[in-house]
Amino acid sequence: MTEHDAGSGVPALRAERLGRRYGKVWGLRDCTLEVPVGAVAALVGPNGAGKTTLLEMIIGLLKPTEGQVSVFGETSRAGTAGTLARVGYVAQDHPLYRDFTVADMFHLGHAMNPSWDQKLAVARVDALGIPLKRKVKSMSGGQQAQVSLTMALAKRAPLLVLDEPVSSLDPVARLEFMRDVMASAADTDLTFLISSHVVSELERICDWLIILANGHVQLAGPTDGLLAAHQLLTVPRDTPGAELPGTAIHRTDSDSPSYRHSTVLVRTGADQPAARSRPGWQVDPVSFEQLVLGYLQHQSTPMTHDDPAQAAQRPRPSTKEFTR
Amino acid sequence: MIWVTWRQHRGQAIACLAVLAALAVYAIIEGTSMRSAFSSDGLAGSCLARTQGIGCENGIGAFMDKFGTVVNISFWSVALIVPGLIGVLVGGSLIARESEYGTWRLAWSQSVPRARWLAVKLGLVTGGLIVLGAAMTAVITWYRAPMDRLTGRMQHNVFDFEGLVLTAYILCAFGFAVLAGLLIRRSIPAMIAAFIPWLAIRLIVEFVFRDQFLAPLTTAMAASCHTQAGCGSGIGVVPQSVLPQSTGRIGDLVLGSKPGNLVSYQPADRFWPFQFIEAGIFVALAAAALGATILLLRRRAAWSA
Numbered sequence: 001m002t003e004h005d006a007g008s009g010v011p012a013l014r015a016e017r018l019g020r021r022y023g024k025v026w027g028l029r030d031c032t033l034e035v036p037v038g039a040v041a042a043l044v045g046p047n048g049a050g051k052t053t054l055l056e057m058i059i060g061l062l063k064p065t066e067g068q069v070s071v072f073g074e075t076s077r078a079g080t081a082g083t084l085a086r087v088g089y090v091a092q093d094h095p096l097y098r099d100f101t102v103a104d105m106f107h108l109g110h111a112m113n114p115s116w117d118q119k120l121a122v123a124r125v126d127a128l129g130i131p132l133k134r135k136v137k138s139m140s141g142g143q144q145a146q147v148s149l150t151m152a153l154a155k156r157a158p159l160l161v162l163d164e165p166v167s168s169l170d171p172v173a174r175l176e177f178m179r180d181v182m183a184s185a186a187d188t189d190l191t192f193l194i195s196s197h198v199v200s201e202l203e204r205i206c207d208w209l210i211i212l213a214n215g216h217v218q219l220a221g222p223t224d225g226l227l228a229a230h231q232l233l234t235v236p237r238d239t240p241g242a243e244l245p246g247t248a249i250h251r252t253d254s255d256s257p258s259y260r261h262s263t264v265l266v267r268t269g270a271d272q273p274a275a276r277s278r279p280g281w282q283v284d285p286v287s288f289e290q291l292v293l294g295y296l297q298h299q300s301t302p303m304t305h306d307d308p309a310q311a312a313q314r315p316r317p318s319t320k321e322f323t324r
Numbered sequence: 325m326i327w328v329t330w331r332q333h334r335g336q337a338i339a340c341l342a343v344l345a346a347l348a349v350y351a352i353i354e355g356t357s358m359r360s361a362f363s364s365d366g367l368a369g370s371c372l373a374r375t376q377g378i379g380c381e382n383g384i385g386a387f388m389d390k391f392g393t394v395v396n397i398s399f400w401s402v403a404l405i406v407p408g409l410i411g412v413l414v415g416g417s418l419i420a421r422e423s424e425y426g427t428w429r430l431a432w433s434q435s436v437p438r439a440r441w442l443a444v445k446l447g448l449v450t451g452g453l454i455v456l457g458a459a460m461t462a463v464i465t466w467y468r469a470p471m472d473r474l475t476g477r478m479q480h481n482v483f484d485f486e487g488l489v490l491t492a493y494i495l496c497a498f499g500f501a502v503l504a505g506l507l508i509r510r511s512i513p514a515m516i517a518a519f520i521p522w523l524a525i526r527l528i529v530e531f532v533f534r535d536q537f538l539a540p541l542t543t544a545m546a547a548s549c550h551t552q553a554g555c556g557s558g559i560g561v562v563p564q565s566v567l568p569q570s571t572g573r574i575g576d577l578v579l580g581s582k583p584g585n586l587v588s589y590q591p592a593d594r595f596w597p598f599q600f601i602e603a604g605i606f607v608a609l610a611a612a613a614l615g616a617t618i619l620l621l622r623r624r625a626a627w628s629a
Binding site for chain 2 (some may be wrong): 148
């Protein structure tokens with residue numbers, strides 16, 4: 001995996017104006033983003049945002065209607081051996097053949113992947129205490145998820161894509177699964193792309209964030225940089241939008257009788273200096289969850305308290321500004 | 325991929341072997357008793373060969389009373405649908421099951437492109453079905469051998485199980501079911517959706533087109549039939565007593581009589597040409613369905629939408 005050196009400048013994943021149409025409806029449109037080598041990237045968005053569509057185009061299951069994806073600099077072509085071999089995939093609900101044993105599943109992995117690492121696979125389920133002779137249908141959901149992850153790791157692909165890996169698991173299994181993903185990410189130079197609509201699962205392990213909603217990328221970039229570039233302002237309720245620094249992403253008005261105020265998520269940046277506290281204002285750093293929720297609400301509810309001229313000028317948050 | 329195919333289909337392979345074994349047990353029991361009756365009724369001797377059936381009426385009648393209904397009618401009725409059932413049961417789940425359990429995301433995201441995945445599976449399963457069809461044909465042909473001496477092999481309920489067509493029927497039902505599985509993505513509906521057109525085509529080919537594969541011949545009715553009411557017509561189900569036949573030769577498929585004591589018929593020696601024509605029709609249908617499946621699977625989007 002040394003050829004995928006982080007210093008070479010080739011991203012692990014690059015999507016350029018990627019789009020996929022189902023009949024007349026666009027499942028994903030104009031998606032441009034990059035994930036650097038070695039990153040653990042979170043792909044966040046509500047159900048139906050286009051997450052699975054994006055992931056299936058990345059792994060080569062789905063052919064883009066427009067644009068293209070490249071993995072480690074090589075353009076993905078749906079359904080070709082080269083593209084399939086470059087990406088390991090744990091599908092939603094981690095499907096396995098129910099009447100297969102774990103050993104059968106590994107046999108299948110070996111038969112269908114030229115670079116299969118049987119030692120790694122066996123050692124991993126051994127460490128997890130899953131017997132090789134156990135049938136898939138008699139394993140718990142957590143164990144099935146672990147076998148799926150093991151198969152993706154043993155494929156020895158430099159990019160791993162996990163689609164909603166924990167959504168069907170109980171809280172303990174979620175914790176254990178994510179801990180194992182984190183350990184794999186720390187031990188190797190693999191690049192991870194993990195989709196979820198459960199934000200709290202991702203916060204601890206992801207250093208790259210992509211927010212997808214309504215088939216469009218809302219925000220993408222390194223988590224630290226994105227957090228530093230956003231602030232949470234608490235301002236009097238009647239503060240006009242034009243007086244707020246930076247770009248207002250989402251505004252919540254509180255009608256509490258004691259203190260009528262608004263909470264506003266603002267984006268600041270190189271050309272938009274960070275907000276300084278004014279009398280009656282409170283300026284706070286933003287948390288991962290607040291950032292994600294702010295963008296998801298931004299896309300779903302228009303900000304009615306802005307004056308129309310300001311709203312028209314407000315640039316749509318685009319990927320490129322935040323991609324490094 | 326060979327191992328993967330075997331691991332996924334070994335249950336079906338065992339079930340098919342069980343069907344074959346059951347058929348063989350029945351054929352051995354019934355076939356053995358038919359053979360001994362055939363000898364003891366005096367039919368195995370020179371009577372049939374020398375006289376084309378004239379003078380053997382008593383022996384033929386006794387033999388037909390004992391076996392005719394079971395071998396020519398009951399067996400045909402059951403065995404008519406068996407090739408279709410085998411084909412749709414094996415084919416219906418081949419792709420649809422991957423959709424039902426979501427395992428297509430697993431199967432098609434390994435390093436083997438899905439078109440190759442499908443081609444290998446189809447190749448191996450088709451091979452298995454050909455072996456099964458050939459074995460069933462061999463068993464049935466052995467079982468029917470004494471009866472075939474009396475009826476020939478052109479009669480509808482004989483023609484359907486001997487030679488090449490039985491295997492071709494299985495392949496056609498299989499091809500339809502695989503395609504239906506890709507389009508419908510549910511095993512049971514795919515099996516039903518494949519079986520109905522298979523049965524319709526199967527019956528239409530048999531009862532509408534088969535008699536006309538080659539232009540029928542015409543001959544004068546055998547002299548013995550002028551005086552005898554019971555000359556066999558041989559249309560559809562074999563009558564209890566088929567001999568002597570109105571063409572005067574055992575094994576001809578008599579299509580009908582014409583004015584002036586003429587009969588139109590398909591001669592017995594057209595068995596193999598007719599087998600090739602009918603098997604060709606069903607193999608072509610199977611190939612078209614399987615080819616369409618591979619093309620659609622290569623071109624179509626994933627199943628997420």
